[in-house]
Amino acid sequence: MASISIHDVAVRAGVSRATVSRVLNGTEALVAPKTRERVLKVAQELGYHPNAVARGLAGKPMNTIGVVLAYILPSVTSDPFLGPVLDGILDKNKRRRQKTVIFTENDWQEALENLPTYCDGHCDGLILVIPRSDSPIVHALQKRRLPFVIVGDYREDPNLTVIDSDNVSAAYTAVQALAQQGHRRIAILCGNREFASRGQRLEGYRRALAEAGLPYDESLVMTGEYWEWSGAENTEALMRRPPSERPTALFCSNGRIAIGALQALESLQIAVPDEVSITAIAETPDIATLRQPLTAVQMPLRLIGECAVECLLDQIHAGVPAGEKILLPGELVVRGSVARPTPA
Amino acid sequence: MASISIHDVAVRAGVSRATVSRVLNGTEALVAPKTRERVLKVAQELGYHPNAVARGLAGKPMNTIGVVLAYILPSVTSDPFLGPVLDGILDKNKRRRQKTVIFTENDWQEALENLPTYCDGHCDGLILVIPRSDSPIVHALQKRRLPFVIVGDYREDPNLTVIDSDNVSAAYTAVQALAQQGHRRIAILCGNREFASRGQRLEGYRRALAEAGLPYDESLVMTGEYWEWSGAENTEALMRRPPSERPTALFCSNGRIAIGALQALESLQIAVPDEVSITAIAETPDIATLRQPLTAVQMPLRLIGECAVECLLDQIHAGVPAGEKILLPGELVVRGSVARPTPA
């Protein structure tokens, strides 16, 4: 069954294509009521539905939001960051009746090469999910007329719309929770240096220390990766130190590191929170189901996706200029992995 | 920067649009080599990239695969079925250099209403992810010329391409693992009646019993839902029975039910596998990280997504007719939740 075009409707209603188009686009003033009625009736009868691609070609919005994901992960959906963000995007698009087109690339270099494809008219705007800072894709996109927003860190350019989680305040809150209980030797387990989030979380850590009047001790800053093994490794290294050099509390800069840290402490038979207190930044809520309850700052990743869609639609339809910066704060969820330090 | 069209290239190269089109589509025979060179050079210089939407309108493939998801879940990505399937689709599309457009709907009724949108030329074919059997959407789609495949159960119609996990054989394998250890009273914890998978898993259960020469005892068939609470509830109900009516082994028809069952057994202080053996069908690999190791049949959900894309591309480009049925078998992973029953 070939689908019916605007031409079929026009013929059947005895009017021109232009008139049908006018009626269906609600340019009411220009069409006589009775013509209008007739066209609508015929369109209804024929089950006419305008072709979005043709419409797009003629300059109308496609009602489609593009998402660029560059990853080599075997799984997008179970990635603790991408998964929830994508969820937020899908859900918001569903509510706003937008289609979601996903451009999957192996890396941002490839994304840059495929940039013309994104501007092909497929979508009305783009969400770049954590583009690497060293990829020229952002600046290449700025030269085009396609609206876009960035999820992740890109704060330097005032003309970019950026949505990110507020890593500084999240780290601050998590460390503050430890300091307020009287901990004076608080270690931080950082992630990979190549992510901007590492620096931000470290900054929040320093701020909380400073505010609590605690010294910044480089020996308590452990760098590794955002994975369980790294958390475990660094925790062991810390705990094998002589008592005076050992921290009484750990701040884990993501959920995976925290899980690794807990495992290490368990195998070292160090009790949480009696002997060591722990807080963390948690991306996904699955932290809540751990055997050892973990006090953590829960990051609103879904919300990031939702905000990205909203901001983008504002740019597309309301003509809001790019440049907005949204940092979403996390929320401290107290679950009992923090106690006062044992007097030495 | 307005993007350059085929017209710009044509003018600059001193040829007609038709010629440019021919050169870029590799219809080589019809273009003189030197013209060809010149056009290619100009296209290169201008950074020309054909507009996919215009191309689509003119009848060329869009290189885009559509995915219809109807759900009311708060999260697609963390759904134990949708998540991995979507992963497989995204990954395969990445490899095949296809875009992925996702149509999100609240339910299949809504999907039916939006069906014309799917046929809008946005995509070359459609993957319906577990459409409900009672929605007319499948038959409505058959009347269109848009190729599509179904993920999930729809075996009745020989003209449909269907990709699903082989629930019957998976259940069979999981129950067989129990029967082979000598269990004679094996309970099944089923999911929701509205899913076809329930019936299939029940059938596999019956086959395994029959093959082992065990009677089918309705009192050992527990129906509930595919959620932890249901698994816990049914397990408790079973274990509170007098010893002679109690099963010595449980077959949990999905991962969530299994988790619930394990929790219930733990709180009842019933040891696994010493007092009760358990096997399950597991959608996601996270079963592997449970405190209590669980012998389970792991279902290849990612693969389902990948197969769906392959089948669809076969239909679109190779003209393979619809009708293929692919049932992907699971794989038994032995982790130690099965032991011989204790002699009564």
Added chain:
DNA sequence: TATGTTTATGAAACCGGTTTCTGAAACCGG
């Protein structure tokens, strides 16, 4: 009634490609 102004609608151009049709030039053999 003649003139000016709306109002309603169609014709045609356009968006950016593809493809069919057509004809000119080059090439072939006799």
Added chain:
DNA sequence: CCGGTTTCAGAAACCGGTTTCATAAACATA
């Protein structure tokens, strides 16, 4: 040197819409 093929490339139609422009009809005003 001529008629018949081939090769190459442009003109034009088409895909399915939107939008500008032009015009006929209806209406208002003098």
